Amino acid sequence: MKQQRQSAIRELLVTTAIVSQDELRKKLQKRGFTVTQATLSRDFHELRVYKGPNGYALPGDLDEEDDDPGIKETLFNFGLEVKQAQNLLVLITRTSGAQPVAAALDYEDWPEMLGTIAGDDTVLVICADSKGAAALKTRMEELIG
Template identity: 40%
Template sequence: MNAPQTKAARQARIAALLNRSPIRSQGELATLLRDEGFTVTQGTLSRDLVDVGALRVRGADGELAYALAANSESPGSGGSRAKERLHRLCGEVLVGAEASSNLVVVKTPPGAAQYLASAIDRVGWDAVLGTIAGDDSILIVTRDPEGGAEVAAQLVQISRSEG
């Protein structure tokens, strides 16, 4: 992954790692970050975990692990505030979604695109590489070269179930 060595990039990567799999210690997280090119001290990592809203929670296996405070799961992976927000916003502001290859153009009422794009970004949707929002349009870039149609269809389906 090409990422700048900034606090924001590091914290975004921490959130993505915490969503991907259980991480039981700061040492384990520091190793994962180091493997991706981020060098971090224990003190900085501790502050980053607070900033991203990470908590130590007991998993289904009874072990303690870091998890985000319900704010970034992907659309099909369970309940979270971020997922609920995405569903609510799709139902309220999604006007349409059309795909071409790995691109999706999403239409919203004026002023709503940035809110919906932020909700898409926060769920950590694996199929989505990123979003760019204007006033009433969002451009979504998918990881799969032909993944746009599926993401567009999922957004429309979400809006129908919530609308």
């Protein structure tokens, strides 16, 4: 059921401009899938769905040559500023950009990073120590541009 639902999500995102999770939920319901917002959020995380200027999209929609936008494109598109407080980084993003940025960071599995917590426009990045946080801050600032 999960694979079928995620396949339907992929198809809808590729063929239709979806601007809200509720809109996607209703389209899935018409196809026989009853889902909650929490289920959609988990599916979005697993599929690495991000919200761009034209609505929700899959990573492969960005560049036909590279089916994975990775952290570079995600930070370039959504990242605004990085601040450090000891072993913590606060990454400010565009509105609704925190979730895709946190997902991309989690996917990178960088050794300096222990984990992320995302709000709407802010990502808290927890690092093992302040030295790792400083290195990660520099890397992120370079990717933001």
